[in-house]
Amino acid sequence: MATVQLTVSEIHDLARNCLSANGCDDSNADAAARTISSAERDGASSHGLFRLPGYVASLRSGKVNGAAQPTAHRLSRAAIRLDGDRGFAPLAIEYGIPLLAAAASEMGVGVLLIRNSFHFAALWPEVEALAARNLVGLACTAHTPMMAPYGAKRAFFSTNPIAFAYPRPGTDPYVFDMATAAKARGDVRVAARDGKPVPLGVGIDAAGNPTTDAQAIVDGGFLLPFGGYKGSAIATMIELLAAGVVGDFFSYEAADADNGDGGPAIGGEFILAMSPELLAGAGWADHSNTFLHELESMEGVRLAGQRRFANRTLTGPREIDAELVDTIRDLANP
Numbered sequence: 001m002a003t004v005q006l007t008v009s010e011i012h013d014l015a016r017n018c019l020s021a022n023g024c025d026d027s028n029a030d031a032a033a034r035t036i037s038s039a040e041r042d043g044a045s046s047h048g049l050f051r052l053p054g055y056v057a058s059l060r061s062g063k064v065n066g067a068a069q070p071t072a073h074r075l076s077r078a079a080i081r082l083d084g085d086r087g088f089a090p091l092a093i094e095y096g097i098p099l100l101a102a103a104a105s106e107m108g109v110g111v112l113l114i115r116n117s118f119h120f121a122a123l124w125p126e127v128e129a130l131a132a133r134n135l136v137g138l139a140c141t142a143h144t145p146m147m148a149p150y151g152a153k154r155a156f157f158s159t160n161p162i163a164f165a166y167p168r169p170g171t172d173p174y175v176f177d178m179a180t181a182a183k184a185r186g187d188v189r190v191a192a193r194d195g196k197p198v199p200l201g202v203g204i205d206a207a208g209n210p211t212t213d214a215q216a217i218v219d220g221g222f223l224l225p226f227g228g229y230k231g232s233a234i235a236t237m238i239e240l241l242a243a244g245v246v247g248d249f250f251s252y253e254a255a256d257a258d259n260g261d262g263g264p265a266i267g268g269e270f271i272l273a274m275s276p277e278l279l280a281g282a283g284w285a286d287h288s289n290t291f292l293h294e295l296e297s298m299e300g301v302r303l304a305g306q307r308r309f310a311n312r313t314l315t316g317p318r319e320i321d322a323e324l325v326d327t328i329r330d331l332a333n334p
């Protein structure tokens, strides 16, 4: 693959210009561009510029409101409902996190329920923003079905991601951010392209039979949750939090509402924040840090999030797929 070198700031500008040229106002373009460039900065390229053509498709089809103005409604001292105004999630998240942080810092616990918004990114930005305020964060969302529940023969769940961040004052937080699918769809596609098998448990074929044939999964088959029925239970919980508690679309409902433009699907996001200072009291940071230090000191263990944090320290340009950059430049000149 031919690549070009772009600094994080150039990546941001490339994304921002493309979003602006396709109907985003300044605040929406900036927020989405920050999410995209921070993914590239952290080496999470599956949620960086690679997503931009999808963002543009949903602006051009009129599905997403590029001039969205999120509004917040306080349901109680601990619960905030945020209407994303049919915009991309990054602006809604940036608007809602300070409100959530204030609620959780006062009450010990707070929830942010984002409705009417389109999530097309990784979830670590929102939970890390809470950890940066010394709060524990947990976030989850859903999109459209592509994963079969344990025992089923057809898709019902999206790949339902969940992220968790635990603050460690003075150093990077502990963060995991993962889909509940056994393997990302992109990885299965790569295996299919290379003629390689995938482990049993990754997917089923179009007839619903378990298979190691990556091509059969790609050709009308479906992904499976990680860990069999246990992952299926976590994916169920995510649907119930992001749609049931938030009051937005379950994955199968979001599919019915979608216009198939290849961009993100409408959906809800559930974000929980907790204040360890209030809940555990003084000494929480040292106590938890000792635990995490013991964990990371074990042979063979690395903490989730450390790969991204190591990438984040790199100051040089990032290698970006040259063909993708050309596509984005074309999209910026509609």
Ligand code: NDP
Binding pocket: 047, 119, 120, 121, 122, 123, 124, 141, 142, 143, 159, 160, 161, 162, 163, 175, 176, 177, 178, 179, 180, 184, 302, 303, 304, 305, 306, 307, 308, 309
């Ligand atoms: P991965 O399987 O690559 O990683 C999941 C988590 O495990 C990460 O926190 C990662 O940390 C950690 N990890 C990976 N390897 C190790 C290891 N050897 N030891 C310890 N920890 C490890 O991610 P997924 O493919 O499941 O998901 C990728 C992204 O896709 C996520 O950001 C998710 O939010 C996003 N997503 C978004 C959706 C949406 O609708 N918006 C839908 C589905 C997924 P590290 O990053 O440091 O490697």
